Amino acid sequence: MKLKIKKEILLDNLNKVSRAISTKNLIPILSGIKFDLTSEGLTLTASDNDITIQTFIPVDSDQMNIEKEGSIIIQGKYILDIVRKLPDDFINIEVLDELKILISTENSEFNLNGISKNEYPNISLEEKEEFIEINSKTFRNIINQTSFATSNDESRPVLTGINFKINGNILECNATDSYRLSRKIVNLEKVADENYNVVIPSKNVLEFSKILSDDNSNIEMHLFNNKVLFKCDNTIFQSRLISGSYPNTSNLFPNESILKITADLNELYNVIDRASILTSDKEKNVVTLETNGNMLIVRSSSAEIGRVEEKMVITKDTDEDIKISFSAKYMMDALKSFINGTVELSFVGEVKPIIITNPEETDLTQLVLPIRTY
Numbered sequence: 001m002k003l004k005i006k007k008e009i010l011l012d013n014l015n016k017v018s019r020a021i022s023t024k025n026l027i028p029i030l031s032g033i034k035f036d037l038t039s040e041g042l043t044l045t046a047s048d049n050d051i052t053i054q055t056f057i058p059v060d061s062d063q064m065n066i067e068k069e070g071s072i073i074i075q076g077k078y079i080l081d082i083v084r085k086l087p088d089d090f091i092n093i094e095v096l097d098e099l100k101i102l103i104s105t106e107n108s109e110f111n112l113n114g115i116s117k118n119e120y121p122n123i124s125l126e127e128k129e130e131f132i133e134i135n136s137k138t139f140r141n142i143i144n145q146t147s148f149a150t151s152n153d154e155s156r157p158v159l160t161g162i163n164f165k166i167n168g169n170i171l172e173c174n175a176t177d178s179y180r181l182s183r184k185i186v187n188l189e190k191v192a193d194e195n196y197n198v199v200i201p202s203k204n205v206l207e208f209s210k211i212l213s214d215d216n217s218n219i220e221m222h223l224f225n226n227k228v229l230f231k232c233d234n235t236i237f238q239s240r241l242i243s244g245s246y247p248n249t250s251n252l253f254p255n256e257s258i259l260k261i262t263a264d265l266n267e268l269y270n271v272i273d274r275a276s277i278l279t280s281d282k283e284k285n286v287v288t289l290e291t292n293g294n295m296l297i298v299r300s301s302s303a304e305i306g307r308v309e310e311k312m313v314i315t316k317d318t319d320e321d322i323k324i325s326f327s328a329k330y331m332m333d334a335l336k337s338f339i340n341g342t343v344e345l346s347f348v349g350e351v352k353p354i355i356i357t358n359p360e361e362t363d364l365t366q367l368v369l370p371i372r373t374y
Contacts, residue, residue, distance in 0.1 A: 001037050001070025001095040006063040010091060011083050013044050013055040014076075016211045016235060021076045022048035029119050032073040035093075036117075037066060045123070046076060051204050052123050053211070056234040070095055071117035079103075082110050125236055127229060130193035132166060132221040134186075136212045136232060139219055142173050142184050143209040145337040145364055150202035151177035158244040161199035166192045174249050175202065180330045181249055181353075181367040182337065196223050199246050204239040211235065252353060252367060257346040259320040261291060263312065265343040265358070268296075269335045271310040275300045276328035278308045286371050287331075290323040291316065300328070322347045325373040326354060334366035 017033055027049070036043040041058040057064060072095050083091060088105035095101055095114065103110040143162070151159035156178075163174040169188040174181065208230055212219075220231040230237040272287060275298040279285035287300040296314045301307035324347065331354075335343060338358040346355040356366040 001035065001072055001093070002066075002068040003037055003042065003094075004065040004067075004090055004092050005042070005057070007083060007086060007089055007091050009057055009063050013057055014080050014083060016055050017044045017046040017053045018076050018080050019207045019211060020046040020048055020051045020053040022050075027121075029073065029115060029121070031076055032115055032120075033076045033079060034071065034073050034117065034120050036071045037069050039066065039069060045120075047121070047123055049121075050201070050240055051207065052125065052236075052238040054125060054236040058234070072099075072101060073115035073117060073120055074101055074112060075115075078112060123238075125229060125238055126222075126224075127220075127231065128222045128224070131231075132171075132188065132192055132196075132223070133190055134171070134188060134219050134221060136215070136217050136219050138186055140209045140212055142171075142186065143205055145184050146173050146175040146182040147202045147206050148333045148337070149175040149177060149180050149182035149366075153177070157242050158199055158246055160203075161201045161242040161246075162205060163199050163246040163249075164196065166196040168192065168195075174246070176247070176249060179327070179369050180334065181252060182334070183249070183253075183365045183367075185363050197246070198223060198228065199242040199244070200228055200239055201242055208237045208239070211237070253355065253365070254346075254348045254352065257348050257355070258318065259291070259322050259347045260317040261296065261314045261345050261347075262316075262342055263296065263314045263345070265335060265338055265341055267312055268343060269332060271296075271298050271312050272328050272331055272335070275308050275310045276332070278302055278305045279328065285328045286325050286373060287328045288323065288325045288373065291321045293321075322350065324350050324354065325371045326368050327371060330368045331356075334368055337364065337366060 021031055030048055034045040041056055043054060043056050045054045082103055086105055086108055092104045099114045099116060101112040101114045146162055150162060159177055165172040169191045171186050171188055173184045212232060217233055222229040227238060227240050275287045276285045279300045279302060287298055290297045294313055296312050298310045334356050338361055341358060341360045344357045351370055354368045
């Protein structure tokens with residue numbers, strides 16, 4: 001294997017695939033990145049058995065010059081550090097004596113020990129004829145607006161993922177840790193060939209959203225019994241699915257409310273943020289919200305620290321008033337998922353879920369459970 005490649009292109013693709021390399025991997029071979037060079041271009045593959053990322057750099061005379069085809073596995077950490085720190089625009093990579101790798105530029109030379117391609121596990125990156133198509137920007141929004149609500153508790157694995165439900169051309173995504181819930185519903189351009197109900201690990205799909213480019217390209221989503229494969233431009237991302245039944249969250253959303261308040265999104269966020277400063281328990285950081293006419297009062301207190309009271313003007317749809325306590329962190333996470341404008345908080349009672357919506361973003365709903373303070 002021998003090639004000359006533009007540093008910028010190689011580094012960009014190495015950064016993408018290296019997200020699949022785990023520092024805790026028990027299989028040493030999986031700490032490497034597989035280089036496959038053919039007359040068509042260079043394919044980079046990395047996997048930790050949980051996720052697999054593959055990118056393809058097509059032949060381009062201005063960016064890559066291929067002298068000899070071949071395959072080799074190079075330790076991911078070292079190749080990434082070397083390429084990142086080399087100052088030259090172009091890098092030469094050559095395999096000598098089958099397992100010795102020479103990485104050179106005009107003034108630099110690195111000799112690395114490679115690993116035979118035969119030792120790399122056979123990873124199937126199969127695709128389906130029928131797949132779901134979704135805009136990359138829409139997909140990134142889905143992940144950003146739901147993933148924070150997933151659980152970190154591995155004792156209930158199904159709650160550590162995002163539930164993707166596809167029915168016709170409707171995609172519904174739910175994330176919950178049983179104390180809060182985030183739901184996003186989007187219309188797909190194409191009707192799906194069948195209905196799907198799968199749970200994708202939140203941390204995996206977050207990694208995929210980070211390597212998506214900012215353009216409006218489309219993502220292919222290929223769903224199987226135990227895995228999902230995403231394909232976008234020259235990148236393939238494969239993840240395992242979480243087995244188990246996701247809880248039915250539909251019945252958590254009340255059909256009616258005793259009170260709905262409308263407030264400026266940024267102002268409400270800042271009020272809750274300031275009120276949470278004096279909470280003693282940083283995990284729960286409980287604040288109390290109370291309405292009095294067109295005034296919203298948010299309070300928190302700590303016997304050791306002190307107390308705080310914040311006020312802001314709101315509008316209400318009824319004359320009812322409410323007093324309710326909740327986690328400031330959970331409420332701020334929910335508010336942060338909306339883009340801007342006003343926000344509506346619907347209340348059913350002091351011990352019933354709070355529903356948060358934005359009139360300008362009807363496809364997104366957040367739910368936060370109250371906390372009893374007596």
